[in-house]
Amino acid sequence: MQWSRTRHHSCLSWLAAACALCISTPALAHEVGESAGGFFSGLSHPVSGLDHVAAMIAVGLWGAQLGNPALWILPVMFPLVMATGGFLGLVGIPLPAVEVGIALSAIVLGLMVVLQARPPLVTSIAIVSVFAVFHGHAHGTELPEGQNGLVYSIGFVLATGLLHLVGILIGTIHYWERGKIALRTLGGLVLVGGLYFFWRAIE
Amino acid sequence: MTWRRSVCWPGIVVAFCFVPEAHAHLVSTELGPFYDGAVHPLVTPEDLMTILGLSVLAAFGGARAGRTLLLSLSLAWCVGAFTAYSIAEVDCQVPLLTAALLLLLGVTGLFKASPPTWLLGAAGGVIGLIRGAMNGGSARAQDGEWLCVVGIVTSVFVLAALLAGLTVVLEQRRVTIVLRVAASWIAASGLLMLGWELRGLATAT
Numbered sequence: 001m002q003w004s005r006t007r008h009h010s011c012l013s014w015l016a017a018a019c020a021l022c023i024s025t026p027a028l029a030h031e032v033g034e035s036a037g038g039f040f041s042g043l044s045h046p047v048s049g050l051d052h053v054a055a056m057i058a059v060g061l062w063g064a065q066l067g068n069p070a071l072w073i074l075p076v077m078f079p080l081v082m083a084t085g086g087f088l089g090l091v092g093i094p095l096p097a098v099e100v101g102i103a104l105s106a107i108v109l110g111l112m113v114v115l116q117a118r119p120p121l122v123t124s125i126a127i128v129s130v131f132a133v134f135h136g137h138a139h140g141t142e143l144p145e146g147q148n149g150l151v152y153s154i155g156f157v158l159a160t161g162l163l164h165l166v167g168i169l170i171g172t173i174h175y176w177e178r179g180k181i182a183l184r185t186l187g188g189l190v191l192v193g194g195l196y197f198f199w200r201a202i203e
Numbered sequence: 204m205t206w207r208r209s210v211c212w213p214g215i216v217v218a219f220c221f222v223p224e225a226h227a228h229l230v231s232t233e234l235g236p237f238y239d240g241a242v243h244p245l246v247t248p249e250d251l252m253t254i255l256g257l258s259v260l261a262a263f264g265g266a267r268a269g270r271t272l273l274l275s276l277s278l279a280w281c282v283g284a285f286t287a288y289s290i291a292e293v294d295c296q297v298p299l300l301t302a303a304l305l306l307l308l309g310v311t312g313l314f315k316a317s318p319p320t321w322l323l324g325a326a327g328g329v330i331g332l333i334r335g336a337m338n339g340g341s342a343r344a345q346d347g348e349w350l351c352v353v354g355i356v357t358s359v360f361v362l363a364a365l366l367a368g369l370t371v372v373l374e375q376r377r378v379t380i381v382l383r384v385a386a387s388w389i390a391a392s393g394l395l396m397l398g399w400e401l402r403g404l405a406t407a408t
Contacts, residue, residue, distance in 0.1 A: 087397065
């Protein structure tokens, strides 16, 4: 009874929110248009490079493989540390060999998935955090000017989080015996991709 | 308790020092001034994210903290909006303060550092007063009717009630992970926005 009442209230809440959003559709003032543009621009930025996508999905894959609490700690830490890297890039603090660092992230994370590595939690957080700084810095220096900073940032962080979620969802195949092999194969693909990106970075 | 206060307040005070000008336009829904105002907080990410960040903190304090936040935030927003609408044209935004505030709220929520209920109520009051004053001031500056301010305040109350209710329920059902992820994303957005604004300042100077 309690559950159904709560669900009923929850449904009503979402319905009200949906109605409110629908009401806002006639609002075609240019400010809203610019905000929407900034949001989608931010949303598309993290998926614009295959090296970023591979590494971020690999974080989710590895998190799923490690299970609790790494499953949620890694994706929670990654956007925040990546934003720190982005902050450094935005305020003009240089970071050496960013592209090499990004390629190395795909190599190391792919390798972790292939080997089903289970280092201590602190070590896995440290590995993910170090590489997140490189990814964030690269994005920070590339962010376009002239858009709403917060709207762009929300889109950007949302896309990063969703990529992790994709990785985690794919990583759930780990619970099946054949899935474990498939997951390690995916890790191998990320590793190979990382080697290619590394070769391109030092070329 | 003391260290939390000592960490939080200097951050807020420093953020208050940076107040560059920008414009916050009300959108036209063509449904009348009340709806123009009601839509404003829904399409203003600064307002939405602030309310969400406070709601996440309230969730860690339980239903009582949620009710306190709802009351203090909505009342203060109402007082700030109508006071500013009555006395001054304040057509400005405070992006650095907003960014620092989001970062602070996000990091606090990420580490599940639940502030005491009275502190949350006070923070909701101060934040509501400031954001309400900005909303009311910009409504006046753009020749908005008083119904527009009523719309803003009503919308803020509904938003705060929905978000605080949702987050408190999530925490009670032990879905803390969702709240911490939300806090992490709020903090990351705030940090990026802070860098963005600082870059803008550096470019301008």
